Amino acid sequence: DAGITQSPRHKVTETGTPVTLRCHQTENHRYMYWYRQDPGHGLRLIHYSYGVKDTDKGEVSDGYSVSRSKTEDFLLTLESATSSQTSVYFCAISESSFRADTQYFGPGTRLTVL
Amino acid sequence: SQQGEEDPQALSIQEGENATMNCSYKTSINNLQWYRQNSGRGLVHLILIRSNEREKHSGRLRVTLDTSKKSSSLLITASRAADTASYFCATDRGQGGSEKLVFGKGTKLTVNP
Numbered sequence: 001d002a003g004i005t006q007s008p009r010h011k012v013t014e015t016g017t018p019v020t021l022r023c024h025q026t027e028n029h030r031y032m033y034w035y036r037q038d039p040g041h042g043l044r045l046i047h048y049s050y051g052v053k054d055t056d057k058g059e060v061s062d063g064y065s066v067s068r069s070k071t072e073d074f075l076l077t078l079e080s081a082t083s084s085q086t087s088v089y090f091c092a093i094s095e096s097s098f099r100a101d102t103q104y105f106g107p108g109t110r111l112t113v114l
Numbered sequence: 115s116q117q118g119e120e121d122p123q124a125l126s127i128q129e130g131e132n133a134t135m136n137c138s139y140k141t142s143i144n145n146l147q148w149y150r151q152n153s154g155r156g157l158v159h160l161i162l163i164r165s166n167e168r169e170k171h172s173g174r175l176r177v178t179l180d181t182s183k184k185s186s187s188l189l190i191t192a193s194r195a196a197d198t199a200s201y202f203c204a205t206d207r208g209q210g211g212s213e214k215l216v217f218g219k220g221t222k223l224t225v226n227p
Contacts, residue, residue, distance in 0.1 A: 035217075042202065042217050042220060045215075045216075090157070092156075102147065103157075103159065105156030108154075
């Protein structure tokens with residue numbers, strides 16, 4: 001978890017409300033990722049970023065948006081939260097691209113949508 | 115679009131025994147990684163093995179890769195209670211040829227003291 005923080009760590013919200021999760025890194029890594037982890041599905045990529053203002057979709061991006069205005073911060077926004085977005089969200093970082101590099105994970109955010 | 119699948123889903127052993135977990139994948143890869151996740155925590159990288167490597171060691175961990183069978187195994191020798199965690203394999207290519215790091219669903223290892 002060194003060098004990566006996520007906030008908040010726990011959040012309970014109601015259906016239809018907007019939610020923003022924050023990932024902050026002090027490693028100056030170029031690549032940042034948002035995953036969700038659900039029982040029976042493992043870890044699935046939501047969005048990722050390959051630089052400031054450069055982002056792309058992962059396999060489960062519907063209902064989520066991201067922004068990266070600074071190297072150290074990567075925000076995940078649920079525009080209108082739904083119960084199906086109840087999950088544990090992990091941020092990860094890596095120095096280079098997917099193909100050969102290790103990813104380092106944050107401690108996670110547990111989100112409950114009622 | 116799962117690429118790696120771990121087997122077994124759950125494994126329970128006694129302290130001191132060896133634990134073996136397997137990962138199978140579907141498409142060609144450049145590398146395969148293993149991660150550990152303790153309950154309630156983020157994933158921690160254990161080891162990376164490249165497609166041109168057959169075996170790699172790190173402390174009590176031994177990873178093998180058989181690209182002809184599209185499979186990898188993670189062996190933890192002389193297990194300890196602290197090894198209790200979920201273990202995930204991740205490959206650098208997903209189905210459809212896209213180059214993403216794709217995780218399996220994991221093997222939950224319990225080491226009983």
